[in-house]
Amino acid sequence: xxxxxxxxxxxxxxxxxxxxxxxxxxxxxxxxxxxxxxxxxxxxxxxxxxxxxxxxxxxxxxxxxxxxxxxxxxxxxxxxxxxxxxxxxxxxxxxxxxxxxxxxxxxxxxxxxxxxxxxxxxxxxxxxxxxxxxxxxxxxxxxxxxxxxxxxxxxxxxxxxxxxxxxxxxxxxxxxxxxxxxxxxxxxxxxxxxxxxxxxxxxxxxxxxxxxxxxxxxxxxxxxxxxxxxxxxxxxxxxxxxxxxxxxxxxxxxxxxxxxxxxxxxxxxxxxxxxxxxxxxxxxxxxxxxxxxxxxxxxxxxxxxxxxxxxxxxxxxxxxxxxxxxxxxxxxxxxxxxxxxxxxxxxxxxxxxxxxxxxxxxxxxxxxxxxxxxxxxxxxxxxxxxxxxxxxxxxxxxxxxxxxxxxxxxxxxxxxxxxxxxxxxxxxxxxxxxxxxxxxxxxxxxxxxxxxxxxxxxxxxxxxxxxxxxxxxxxxxxxxxxxxxxxxxxxxxxxxxxxxxxxxxxxxxxxxxxxxxxxxxxxxxxxxxxxxxxxxxxxxxxxxxxxxxxxxxxxxxxxxxxxxxxxxxxxxxxxxxxxxxxxxxxxxxxxxxxxxxxxxxxxxxxxxxxxxxxxxxxxxxxxxxxxxxxxxxxxxxxxxxxxxxxxxxxxxxxxxxxxxxxxxxxxxxxxxxxxxxxxxxxxxxxxxxxxxxxxxxxxxxxxxxxxxxxxxxxxxxxxxxxxxxx
Numbered sequence: 001x002x003x004x005x006x007x008x009x010x011x012x013x014x015x016x017x018x019x020x021x022x023x024x025x026x027x028x029x030x031x032x033x034x035x036x037x038x039x040x041x042x043x044x045x046x047x048x049x050x051x052x053x054x055x056x057x058x059x060x061x062x063x064x065x066x067x068x069x070x071x072x073x074x075x076x077x078x079x080x081x082x083x084x085x086x087x088x089x090x091x092x093x094x095x096x097x098x099x100x101x102x103x104x105x106x107x108x109x110x111x112x113x114x115x116x117x118x119x120x121x122x123x124x125x126x127x128x129x130x131x132x133x134x135x136x137x138x139x140x141x142x143x144x145x146x147x148x149x150x151x152x153x154x155x156x157x158x159x160x161x162x163x164x165x166x167x168x169x170x171x172x173x174x175x176x177x178x179x180x181x182x183x184x185x186x187x188x189x190x191x192x193x194x195x196x197x198x199x200x201x202x203x204x205x206x207x208x209x210x211x212x213x214x215x216x217x218x219x220x221x222x223x224x225x226x227x228x229x230x231x232x233x234x235x236x237x238x239x240x241x242x243x244x245x246x247x248x249x250x251x252x253x254x255x256x257x258x259x260x261x262x263x264x265x266x267x268x269x270x271x272x273x274x275x276x277x278x279x280x281x282x283x284x285x286x287x288x289x290x291x292x293x294x295x296x297x298x299x300x301x302x303x304x305x306x307x308x309x310x311x312x313x314x315x316x317x318x319x320x321x322x323x324x325x326x327x328x329x330x331x332x333x334x335x336x337x338x339x340x341x342x343x344x345x346x347x348x349x350x351x352x353x354x355x356x357x358x359x360x361x362x363x364x365x366x367x368x369x370x371x372x373x374x375x376x377x378x379x380x381x382x383x384x385x386x387x388x389x390x391x392x393x394x395x396x397x398x399x400x401x402x403x404x405x406x407x408x409x410x411x412x413x414x415x416x417x418x419x420x421x422x423x424x425x426x427x428x429x430x431x432x433x434x435x436x437x438x439x440x441x442x443x444x445x446x447x448x449x450x451x452x453x454x455x456x457x458x459x460x461x462x463x464x465x466x467x468x469x470x471x472x473x474x475x476x477x478x479x480x481x482x483x484x485x486x487x488x489x490x491x492x493x494x495x496x497x498x499x500x501x502x503x504x505x506x507x508x509x510x511x512x513x514x515x516x517x518x519x520x521x522x523x524x525x526x527x528x529x530x531x532x533x534x535x536x537x538x539x540x541x542x543x544x545x546x547x548x549x550x551x552x553x554x555x556x557x558x559x560x561x562x563x564x565x566x567x568x569x570x571x572x573x574x575x576x577x578x579x580x581x582x583x584x585x586x587x588x589x590x591x592x593x594x595x596x597x598x599x600x601x602x603x604x605x606x607x608x609x610x611x612x613x614x615x616x617x618x619x620x621x622x623x624x625x626x627x628x629x630x631x632x633x634x635x636x637x638x639x640x641x642x643x644x645x646x647x648x649x650x651x652x653x654x655x656x657x658x659x660x661x662x663x664x665x666x667x668x669x670x671x672x673x674x675x676x677x678x679x680x681x682x683x684x685x686x687x688x689x690x691x692x693x694x695x696x697x698x699x700x701x702x703x704x705x706x707x708x709x710x711x712x713x714x715x716x717x718x719x720x721x722x723x724x725x726x
Contacts, residue, residue: 083112083164084166084168086158086170087170088154088155090124093122095296101175104131107182108179112140112164115140116142116154118147155264166254168181173298179291181253187288190284192283194232194284195286198290198293199211200295202297204298232284233444236329241333255426257279268302274322277322281399326372373449374445374446376449376450378452383415388453416610458492462496472724475503505525529660530713537644551584552684556589560590572677594609622694627651635656
C-alpha cells in the first residue's frame with residue numbers, strides 16, 4: 001500500500017470520523033458562529049485535500065487482484081429492452097421535481113415510470129399527478145391510502161407492477177446524471193449480468209460530502225475509477241460479503257424478478273443489501289464510473305438512527321448467514337465482516353464489552369451454516385428436445401427455490417430464440433468458449449456440481465471432472481445413450497465411467513446400454529422422472545387453424561423427424577375420416593417431416609411449424625397424440641404438456657409411457673417397431689364418436705398430472721445434490 005493511501009485510510013478511520021462528527025455537533029449546538037465561519041471552511045479544506053490524496057493514490061493503483069477474474073461481456077445488436085422505473089415516494093415533496101426531471105430527461109428513452117406514493121401527508125401527490133399528466137404515455141400512478149409500513153413493501157409493489165425486462169428503483173429524494181440508463185442498460189446484453197450499478201456521490205444540504213471512491217477505499221481488490229464486470233462469486237468474496245458495496249438502490253439496475261425475496265421485508269437497514277445478494281446469485285455484476293447517482297443523506301434519517309441500535313448488528317448477522325448459506329466464501333471473509341462491526345461497536349455505537357457484540361453477531365454460528373451447492377446446468381444447445389428443454393425448466397425451479405444455478409450452453413447445435421425464452425432471464429446463461437472454457441468457468445463461478453443431459457456434453461465435461469474430483473458430475477439420461485452408434489457408445493462409456501458421480505435415469509430402458517456393456521457401478525444410478533412447470537393456458541382459436549368447432553382434434557408436438565410418427569398420424573387421421581364425426585390433426589414442430597408434408601396434406605391436417613406455446617395448441621385439441629417410433633423415447637414431455645393443458649393422451653407404448661399415462665389416456669403397442677395405422681385410426685374414431693368415453697378419460701387427467709409438477713421433481717434433485725455435496 002502506498003504512503004498516500006496509508007495516510008488517507010488513517011484519516012478516514014472510524015475513530016477520526018466519529019471525533020469529527022462529535023466535534024461538529026458540539027460546535028453547531030454551542031458555538032454556531034464558530035461552526036459557520038471557521039469549522040465548516042476547515043472541514044471543506046480537509047475534505048478537498050483528502051480527495052486529492054485519493055485521486056493521486058487511485059491513479060497509481062493497479063487492479064491486479066481482480067484482473068484475472070473480470071468477465072468478458074458479450075454484446076447484442078439493437079439491444080434496447082424496456083426499463084421499468086419505480087419511484088417509491090413518502091413525504092419527499094421538496095425533492096420530487098429534481099428526481100423526476102432526472103428520470104424523464106434520460107438519454108435512453110425506452111422506459112416506463114411507475115409513480116408510487118405511500119400515503120404522503122405533504123404536497124407529494126400533487127407533484128406526482130402533475131408529472132403523470134405531462135407523461136401519461138409512459139407513466140402510471142399508484143397511490144396507497146394507508147401507509148405500507150416500510151419502503152421494501154413499496155419496492156415489492158413496484159417490481160410486481162413492472163412490465164419491463166429491467167427495473168430501476170429510483171428513490172424519490174435522489175437524482176442522477178442523464179446518461180444513467182444508457183451507461184448501464186448495455187451490460188444486460190450479456191445473459192449472465194444480473195445487476196449493474198454506478199458510482200454514487202453522497203449529498204447533504206445540497207453539497208457533496210462523500211463519493212463512492214471514498215466510501216469503498218477500504219476494499220483494495222477494486223479500482224472504482226474503471227468499469228468492470230465480475231462473477232458474483234468473486235464480487236461477494238472480495239467485498240459484498242464484508243460491507244454493502246452498493247450504498248444506494250437508486251444507482252442500481254437489475255433484471256425483473258417474478259418473486260420478491262420476502263426476507264427483505266423484515267429489515268429496516270440491510271434489506272437492500274440482502275436484496276442484491278439474492279438477486280445476483282449464480283451470475284455476474286457490472287460496475288460503471290461513467291455515470292453518477294446522487295444519494296441524498298438526511299440528518300435524522302432512519303438508517304443513521306438504526307446504526308446506534310442493537311438491530312444494526314442483528315441485521316448484519318442475517319446478512320452474514322445469507323452469505324454463508326449461498327456463497328462459497330472462506331471464514332476469513334466473515335471475520336473481516338466481524339472486524340468492521342467491531343470498529344463500529346466500539347466507536348460509533350459506543351460499546352465496551354465485546355461479549356455483547358458476539359451475542360448480536362455470532363461468528364461461530366455463521367461459520368456453521370450449511371451452504372447450498374453452486375450448480376452449473378450444462379445443456380447441449382437451446383434447441384428442441386426433452387433433454388434440451390428439461391434442464392432449462394429444472395434450472396428455473398432450482399433458482400426459484402433459492403439455489404445458485406448457472407446455465408451453460410455448449411452450443412452443439414444452433415440455438416433457437418423460442419427455446420431461449422423457456423429459461424427465465426433471472427437465471428444466468430453463459431456460453432462455452434464465448435465466455436471461457438469449462439475449467440475457467442468452474443473456477444470463476446466456484447461451481448460445486450455440474451449437471452449435464454446429453455452424451456456429447458458428458459464426454460466434453462469428463463476431461464475436466466475426471467481430474468477435478470472436488471466438482472461433482474451429475475448426469476440425467478434422456479435416451480441419447482440408447483440411440484448412440486455402437487463404437488461411439490463404447491468410447492463414451494469408457495469416458496464417463498471415470499468422471500460421472502451420479503446417473504439419474506428417467507426410464508428403465510435408459511439402463512440397457514450400461515448393462516449390456518458391463519458398466520457396473522450400479523450404486524450411482526438413481527431414478528427420477530421428468531417434470532414441467534405450469535403456465536397460463538390460452539387455447540389457440542380453432543378458426544385460426546381452419547378447424548370446425550365440432551371436430552374431434554388430435555395434436556402432435558415433437559421434432560419433425562420420421563421416427564416421431566408424423567406420417568403414421570397423417571395416414572391414421574385420413575383413414576379415420578372415412579365416416580362419422582370429422583377428425584382433425586394439428587402438427588407442431590419443425591424439421592424434415594414438416595418440410596416433406598408442407599403443401600402435401602389433406603384439409604384435415606394442419607402444419608403450424610415450431611411454436612413455443614405448445615400447450616395453447618394442445619388446449620385447442622381434444623387429445624395429445626404421441627405416435628412415436630423413436631427408440632430413444634424415455635419420458636416424453638408431450639404427455640406432461642398435454643396433461644397440463646387438461647387433455648388426455650393417445651400414445652405408442654414406448655419408454656415410460658404406460659406408467660406416465662396411467663388411466664388418463666390410451667396406449668397402443670408398436671408392431672415391428674411401427675405404428676399400427678388401422679388401430680390408431682380405430683382409437684381416434686372411438687373417442688370421436690363416444691363423448692362419454694372421452695369425458696371419462698379427461699376427468700382423470702388432473703389427478704395424474706400432479707406427479708409431473710416440477711416442484712416435486714426439483715425437490716428430488718435437491719435431495720440428491722445435498723446428499724452427494726455433503
